[in-house]
Every structure is written in C-alpha cells, then in structure tokens.
Amino acid sequence: MKNRRIQIIIGLLLIILSIPLYIFIHGTKHLALVSKINNIIPIIPIFPGRRINNLFINGYLIDILWFSSLILLSTLFSSFSEVINSTYALILALIIEILQSFFPSLGTFDFFDIICYLGIFFLYNGVKFISEKVKFRTV
Numbered sequence: 001m002k003n004r005r006i007q008i009i010i011g012l013l014l015i016i017l018s019i020p021l022y023i024f025i026h027g028t029k030h031l032a033l034v035s036k037i038n039n040i041i042p043i044i045p046i047f048p049g050r051r052i053n054n055l056f057i058n059g060y061l062i063d064i065l066w067f068s069s070l071i072l073l074s075t076l077f078s079s080f081s082e083v084i085n086s087t088y089a090l091i092l093a094l095i096i097e098i099l100q101s102f103f104p105s106l107g108t109f110d111f112f113d114i115i116c117y118l119g120i121f122f123l124y125n126g127v128k129f130i131s132e133k134v135k136f137r138t139v
Contacts, residue, residue: 011072018065032105063113067093093117
C-alpha cells in the first residue's frame with residue numbers, strides 16, 4: 001500500500017511539473033485548447049514561450065515527464081496486470097504521437113519521442129520484473 005501511495009505522489013508530481021514547464025518553454029500562443037477557452041472567456045494570457053537552447057530540455061524532457069506520469073498512474077487504477085496497463089499507456093502515447101504527424105495542431109511528430117516512450121516502458125517493466133524476482137527470493 002505504501003508503494004502505491006508513493007507511485008501516485010510521484011506520478012502526480014511529474015505531471016504537475018510537466019504542465020508549467022511545457023507552458024514556459026512552448027508558450028500558450030499556438031495551443032488549440034487555449035484558443036478555444038479564450039474564445040469563450042479570455043482568461044489565459046497569450047505568450048510565445050522561451051526557447052531553451054538545450055535539445056534534451058526543449059525537445060524531450062516534457063515528453064519523458066508526462067509519459068512517466070502516465071505509465072506510473074495507469075498501472076495503479078485498473079485490475080489488469082502492470083504489464084498490460086503499461087502497454088495500454090504506451091499504445092496511447094504512440095497513437096498521440098502518430099496523430100501529430102497527421103494533425104500538426106496537436107503537436108510536432110518526433111520519432112525520438114517514440115524512442116523515449118519505448119525506453120521508459122522497458123525501464124519501468126524491467127524494474128518491476130527485477131523487483132518481483134528479488135521479492136520472491138527474500139520470502
């Protein structure tokens with residue numbers, strides 16, 4: 001139970017961190033959701049964002065944060081195994097990334113994002129697998 005609570009806290013912290021980081025780096029100027037909300041009630045400030053000259057921070061950190069959050073939280077709230085839940089999270093991320101190649105308003109398709117998602121998926125499941133093996137040996 002304590003591990004699940006820690007997993008929830010870390011998952012929520014990662015998504016909470018990724019949202020302001022995304023807004024700071026990319027701004028609100030080109031976000032379709034912001035435009036729709038501001039058309040109804042103009043409450044969200046429009047600004048272009050601040051480009052950071054670090055490829056990892058500018059291009060991949062936010063994707064790593066949100067997918068890590070998604071995989072941590074998705075494995076907690078379903079009765080399926082963690083491998084199946086993490087697979088669903090991976091499929092969702094891949095679908096979102098692929099849709100970006102067809103609908104640029106959703107974002108920018110990047111093959112390296114897919115590599116990041118696969119890396120996190122295998123890392124998460126590898127750590128879970130190893131921790132289960134170690135747990136069985138100590139019992």
